[in-house]
Amino acid sequence: MDGEFLAGEVVGWNFGDGHLHQEQVLASVQKRCNFESGELRVIMVESPKLNNGKIYWRIHDAKDGLMEEGYSSVYELKTKMPWPE
DSSP, rough: OOHHHHHHHHHHHOSSTTTTTHHHHHHHHHHHOOOOOOOOOOOOOOOOOTTHHHOEEEETTTEEEEEEEEEHHHHHHHOSSOOOO
């Protein structure tokens, strides 16, 4: 499910992007909704720092917490747009 849709359902509106998607919000949603493992996963991506060419990302499961995190090359992601082969 797209994050914008989830934010709209949980908060009642969205900002057109993921401003509200962070660990504290996910914990609050989990406290109220009690999702099982794998039912709700969120991919959080930070904006790249100026001219470093990398983005920091993390994947959280609402129930289990942080699953993975790392850095990806913006250039490499651009070459896969819109979908990898």
